Amino acid sequence: MKIELGQHIIEFHVEYGPRKKLSIHIDPSGLMTVKAPNHTSDDVVMSAVKQHGSKIVKQLQAIEAARTAPKVREYQEEGKFLHLGKYHALHELIETNGRTEEELQHDLKKFYFASCKKVIGERIKIYQKQLKVTPKSYIIEESRTKWGSCSSAKHLTFNYRLAMAPIEVIDYVVIHELCHLLHMNHDRSFWRRVGSVMPDYKEKEAFLARYGQAMTL
Known part of the structure; x- marks a missing residue:
């Protein structure tokens, strides 16, 4: 199934079974599965996914950020570094003006x-x-x-x-x-x-x- 969450199109698999509650799982590769009770309607599934939309998008973005991590660290203003699961330009994390590369690494x-x-x-x-x-x-x-x-x-x-x-x-x-x-x-x-x-x-x-x-x- 697919759903549009803001500017993101999210694909997910629905797994039905003899369970009482609906739950949403995202594995480390970014594969999303909705586990739902038997006979749960598509509308109910979509509603549940929308309800947790912001959290789902945030988790998927964190997974994608980790997957596409730069291999070479660039200690300059626009170099990208992870903080709390998201990439930020170096100057967004620390003061970069007038700093040497060694000082930037230390800071x-x-x-x-x-x-x-x-x-x-x-x-x-x-x-x-x-x-x-x-x-x-x-x-x-x-x-x-x-x-x-x-x-x-x-x-x-x-x-x-x-x-x-x-x-x-x-x-x-x-x-x-x-x-x-x-x-x-x-x-x-x-x-x-x-x-x-x-x-x-x-x-x-x-x-x-x-x-x-x-x-x-």
């Missing part, structure tokens, strides 16, 4: 660290209430191997590059680490707890696995 990384700390702090406040947990502290660091971690002493660590990801992907990493305050390993209880807050967490995992390499300097 941009500093911007990401600050942005990540702010956003992570805001999201922790939201989800720690839902999960009824309280971390002792959290820090932002640079890592090539992990997006986040949780120590046995309840200290959380997050990768500064998360500031480049869509907010819902950041939410997944925050939820993941907060759930480790309840379950230190990745057993079934852990994943059930993650899923209770974010049912589509596997899509966020897949997004990081597929597009995480584009989230770099």
Whole structure:
């Protein structure tokens, strides 16, 4: 099926089955599927998609942005860099006038660290209430191997590059680490707890696995 959302034409597949509620899923490649109860009319499906139109377009744009990430970073005013799932010209993120390339690289990384700390702090406040947990502290660091971690002493660590990801992907990493305050390993209880807050967490995992390499300097 197809639907026009603003200036965008969105194609999606409808999957009918013995379910009670209609839900919308977008995989990391941008394929959108509407899962609907048997005998759901086309009008009801279209209405549901329109209702979530802005969120759908935003998610699809983030996926496309990650897919078309530039391979060479251009540290100049119009160089493109990811921030919260969208590309921005460098001068929209930091001051560029009179700065050398080395200074721009330093300032941009500093911007990401600050942005990540702010956003992570805001999201922790939201989800720690839902999960009824309280971390002792959290820090932002640079890592090539992990997006986040949780120590046995309840200290959380997050990768500064998360500031480049869509907010819902950041939410997944925050939820993941907060759930480790309840379950230190990745057993079934852990994943059930993650899923209770974010049912589509596997899509966020897949997004990081597929597009995480584009989230770099």
